[in-house]
Amino acid sequence: MTFRSLFQWYSIKTRVTIFTLVIFVIGIWSLAFYASRMLRADMERTLGEQQSSTVSFMAASINEELTTRMKLMEEVAKQITPALMKNPDAVQKLLEQHPILQILFSSGAFVVGIDGVAIADVPLSYKRVGVSYADRDYFSEIMKGRSTFSKTVMGKKVKAPALPIAVPIKDEQGKVIGGLITSNNLAIPNFLDKITKHNDIRQGGYLLLVDAQHRLVITSSDKRRIMETFPAPGANPALDRFIQGYEGTGIVVSPLGVEVLTSAKAIPAAGWYLRAAIPTIEAFAPINEMQQRVFFATILLTLLAGGLTWWMLKRQLAPVFTTITTLSSMSDSDQYPQALPITSQNEIGELIGSFNRLLETLGQRESALKENRIFLECILNGIPDAIYVKDLEGKYKLFNDAAERYVGKSEEDILGKDDYFLFPPDIAKRVIEEDRKVIEEGAVRTKEDMIPDASGANVMFLATRGPLFDSNSKLIGIFGVSRDITEQKQAEEQIHKLNSELEQRVTERTAQLKAANQEMESFAYSVSHDLRAPLRSIDGFSLALLEDCGDKLNDEGKDYLRRVRAATQKMAQLIDDILKLSRVTRAELASETVNLSDMAVSIAEELQTADQERKVEFTINKGVKTKGDPRLLKVVLDNLLCNAWKFTSGHAEARIEFGISDIGGKMAYFVRDDGAGFDMKYADKLFTTFQRLHTELEFPGTGVGLTLAQHIIHRHGGTIWAEGAVDQGATFWFTVG
Numbered sequence: 001m002t003f004r005s006l007f008q009w010y011s012i013k014t015r016v017t018i019f020t021l022v023i024f025v026i027g028i029w030s031l032a033f034y035a036s037r038m039l040r041a042d043m044e045r046t047l048g049e050q051q052s053s054t055v056s057f058m059a060a061s062i063n064e065e066l067t068t069r070m071k072l073m074e075e076v077a078k079q080i081t082p083a084l085m086k087n088p089d090a091v092q093k094l095l096e097q098h099p100i101l102q103i104l105f106s107s108g109a110f111v112v113g114i115d116g117v118a119i120a121d122v123p124l125s126y127k128r129v130g131v132s133y134a135d136r137d138y139f140s141e142i143m144k145g146r147s148t149f150s151k152t153v154m155g156k157k158v159k160a161p162a163l164p165i166a167v168p169i170k171d172e173q174g175k176v177i178g179g180l181i182t183s184n185n186l187a188i189p190n191f192l193d194k195i196t197k198h199n200d201i202r203q204g205g206y207l208l209l210v211d212a213q214h215r216l217v218i219t220s221s222d223k224r225r226i227m228e229t230f231p232a233p234g235a236n237p238a239l240d241r242f243i244q245g246y247e248g249t250g251i252v253v254s255p256l257g258v259e260v261l262t263s264a265k266a267i268p269a270a271g272w273y274l275r276a277a278i279p280t281i282e283a284f285a286p287i288n289e290m291q292q293r294v295f296f297a298t299i300l301l302t303l304l305a306g307g308l309t310w311w312m313l314k315r316q317l318a319p320v321f322t323t324i325t326t327l328s329s330m331s332d333s334d335q336y337p338q339a340l341p342i343t344s345q346n347e348i349g350e351l352i353g354s355f356n357r358l359l360e361t362l363g364q365r366e367s368a369l370k371e372n373r374i375f376l377e378c379i380l381n382g383i384p385d386a387i388y389v390k391d392l393e394g395k396y397k398l399f400n401d402a403a404e405r406y407v408g409k410s411e412e413d414i415l416g417k418d419d420y421f422l423f424p425p426d427i428a429k430r431v432i433e434e435d436r437k438v439i440e441e442g443a444v445r446t447k448e449d450m451i452p453d454a455s456g457a458n459v460m461f462l463a464t465r466g467p468l469f470d471s472n473s474k475l476i477g478i479f480g481v482s483r484d485i486t487e488q489k490q491a492e493e494q495i496h497k498l499n500s501e502l503e504q505r506v507t508e509r510t511a512q513l514k515a516a517n518q519e520m521e522s523f524a525y526s527v528s529h530d531l532r533a534p535l536r537s538i539d540g541f542s543l544a545l546l547e548d549c550g551d552k553l554n555d556e557g558k559d560y561l562r563r564v565r566a567a568t569q570k571m572a573q574l575i576d577d578i579l580k581l582s583r584v585t586r587a588e589l590a591s592e593t594v595n596l597s598d599m600a601v602s603i604a605e606e607l608q609t610a611d612q613e614r615k616v617e618f619t620i621n622k623g624v625k626t627k628g629d630p631r632l633l634k635v636v637l638d639n640l641l642c643n644a645w646k647f648t649s650g651h652a653e654a655r656i657e658f659g660i661s662d663i664g665g666k667m668a669y670f671v672r673d674d675g676a677g678f679d680m681k682y683a684d685k686l687f688t689t690f691q692r693l694h695t696e697l698e699f700p701g702t703g704v705g706l707t708l709a710q711h712i713i714h715r716h717g718g719t720i721w722a723e724g725a726v727d728q729g730a731t732f733w734f735t736v737g
Helices: 012-078 088-096 100-104 137-143 237-243 285-316 318-331 347-382 401-407 425-441 486-548 555-586 596-610 630-647 680-685 705-715
Strands: 109-113 118-122 161-170 176-185 206-211 216-220 248-253 259-267 272-279 386-391 396-399 445-452 458-469 475-484 592-595 615-620 625-628 653-663 666-673 720-724 730-734
Touching (some): 012 161, 088 109, 137 161, 137 176, 237 248, 386 401, 401 475, 425 458, 425 475, 486 555, 592 596, 592 630, 596 615, 596 653, 625 630, 630 653, 705 720
Parallel strands (some): 615 653
Antiparallel strands (some): 206 216, 248 259, 386 396, 445 458, 458 475, 592 625, 666 730
16 A cells, blocks of 8 residues: 555545644644743743833933933033123133033034034033034024934044034023033943943843934944934834833834844933843743743654544544445436435435535525526617627627617627627628737727618717636636717717817907006006106206205295105106016016025125115024015015115114925915014004005005015015014015915
8 A cells, every 4th residue: 555545635534633633733832832831921021021121221211311411511501691702712711611512422522603613612632612513413503593303423523423402592682692511422432321330220131322313322332322223114013112202111123133122211302212121032942942941842742643544534534434435336327316315324325414404505596597598688789779799700699679779780690700790791890800909919809880670870989899708717718888879979069069169269369358457558558658747847857946046035935846846756756666566567577596695695795785884683584485486576575675674773773584484385485674663453454555664764665665565575476465564664575476
C-alpha cells in the first residue's frame, strides 16, 4: 500500500483527519497564544509603570529647571532699560554682573537689539557681538513680546547643537526693544545631562527629550540622536500620538524601525515631552523563549492526535463508503433519478433522506426558472427600446417586440438570421463592423446611428452594444439596446439655433454698450474741458486783481479773492477726481503679479522727499504680493498712504504701516496710521463720493480718493473697509480676488 493510496486527498477520512488536526492545533496554539499574551500584557504593564514613574519624576525636575531659568532671565531682562540698550558697554557690564547666567547656561548669554544683532555677550570668548540672529525662530517670537524655548539649532559661534532660550526686553510701555538670549551647548555638560546620566533605564533602553512642535530630539541618553528629526506626520501614527500630547505608556515603532516599549511625560513649560524606551525584543525575551518550548510540544501532540484520528475514522466510516458506491451506480444510469430507499435510521439514513429532499427541491426550482423566464419576456417586450442578443457569428438569439416594430418582421422570422436579412447591405455592413469592435475590445460601446425603419423613414438611434459572457466569464455573444432619439436630436438642433441667435444678440448689445461708453468718455472729456476754461479764467483774473489792484483793495476784498481762487482750484481738483473715477469704472483690467511692498516703498519715498521736515516712520512688510492690475492697485495704495500721511500731519512724530494679515481664512492687506482717526459711527460715509469727516481747514481734500479706491477694489473682486477711533489713528483693510 503506497502513501498516495493511503492518503487520498478527496477522501472523507483524510479531510476529517486534517480538520481534526487543525482544530487541535488551533486549540493548543490559541491557549499558548492567550497565555503568552497575558504574560506579555502583565510584563508590559509592570515595565510601563516603572518607566512612567521614572519619566514623570525626571520630567517634573526638567520642567522646574526650565521654569527657574526662564524666571531668572525675565528678571535680568527687566533690569535692561531703553537707556541701557543705547549703551552696549553698559549692557555688557550688566551681564557680567550676573555670573549666574554663565553657571546655569553652558554657553552663556547675549543681548540683541530690535535688528537682531548681538550688542553684548558673556562670556566674550564666543565673539557673538555684531552677529545677526534675526533669522532665528526665537527672534521673531521675542519681537512679538513672547518668551520662548526655541528649537535646537547649530550655534553660529558655538558650532555645536545648542538650545536657545529667549525673553523679550521691553520699555515701560511694554514695547519690545530687544531680547535676552541664553544658550546651552548640548555637546558639553549642561543641566539636561541628568537624562544622559540616568541609570534606571534597562539595558538597551534610552531616554529622549523631544521638541513636539518641531518633531526634533533635543537631547538623549544616546548623544548621537541629538537633533534627530522624527518622520513627517502620518508616517508613524503611534509616534504622532505622543507628539500630540499623549502621556502614558505604549508600544511604538521608533524612527529607526525598532519596536519599543515607551513611556512619555509632558514638560509644559516648554511644550516638550520626555520619553523612555526599551526594545520589546529585550523586554519580552522570557515570553519568546516560552513560546518556542510550547511550539515543540504542540508538534509532538499534533502527530499523536493525527494517528489516533485516522485509525478511528477508518473504523467508523466504513458504512458510509458502501452507500456512496450505490449512489455512484445510480448516477451512471439514464433513468430519471428516483428516491433512494432508507434502510437505517442512523446518519446514513439521514444522508439518503437529505438526497431525496434535494431531488424534490430541484424540481421546484426548475418550475421557478420557467416562471422567471416568462416574467423576463414580459419586461423585455414592455420596454419601448429595441433589445436584441446575437451570438459570435452575428445570428440573432433574442428580439423583443419593440425591435420587431422597427424592422417590421416577427421574432420567429429573425431568430437565427443575421443583419443582412434585416437591413440593406451598406447598413448591415456598418452594423456588423460595430459588433466586431465590441467583440475585440470586450467593452460596452455607445454610438448614435441613423437606420431606416419598416416604413423607410430614417430614425436616429442611440445604440448601446456590449459583450455577453457565460457563467465562466467566456464571451458567447453581444447584446444591444437601441433607443429612438429622433425627437431629442430635433430639439437639440432647435436649442442650438436659439443659442446662436442669443450669442448674436449679446454681440450686438456689447457693441452698443461699448459705443455708449465711448460716447460717455467723450462727453466727460468735453465737459471737463468746457468747465476748466471758465475756471482758469476766474482763477487767472482773481490772481490778476490781487497782483495789479491789491493796493486798492482792503483786507476783506483780498480775502474774498483768495476764497474765489481756492474754490476754483478745488473745483478743478474735483473735475480731475471725477475723471479718474470715470476712467477706473471703464478701464480694462490687467492681471499679473504685483509686488505691493515695492510699490508702497516707492510711494513712501516720494512722500518723504516732498516734505523732508516731517518725522514719519514707515513700516512696510517685505514680499507682499498679489494678482491684479498694477496701475490701478498703485492708485489704491497711493490714496491710502497719502491719506495716512495727511491725517498724521498734526503729530510731531508719526508712524505709518503697510502689511498683510489673515482675516477669516482670507489674506487682507492694510494701511495703518496713528493720526487723527475717525468716529466708527460715520464709517459708512468714508467711501461715499464728496463725503468728508473733517473740514477743509483741518485736512484739505475732495472726498473722491476713497471712492476711487473702493471702485478699483470692487473691480478686482475684493472688499475694502476701515477701522479707527478719534485721535487714535485708523486702519484701512482691503482684499483682492
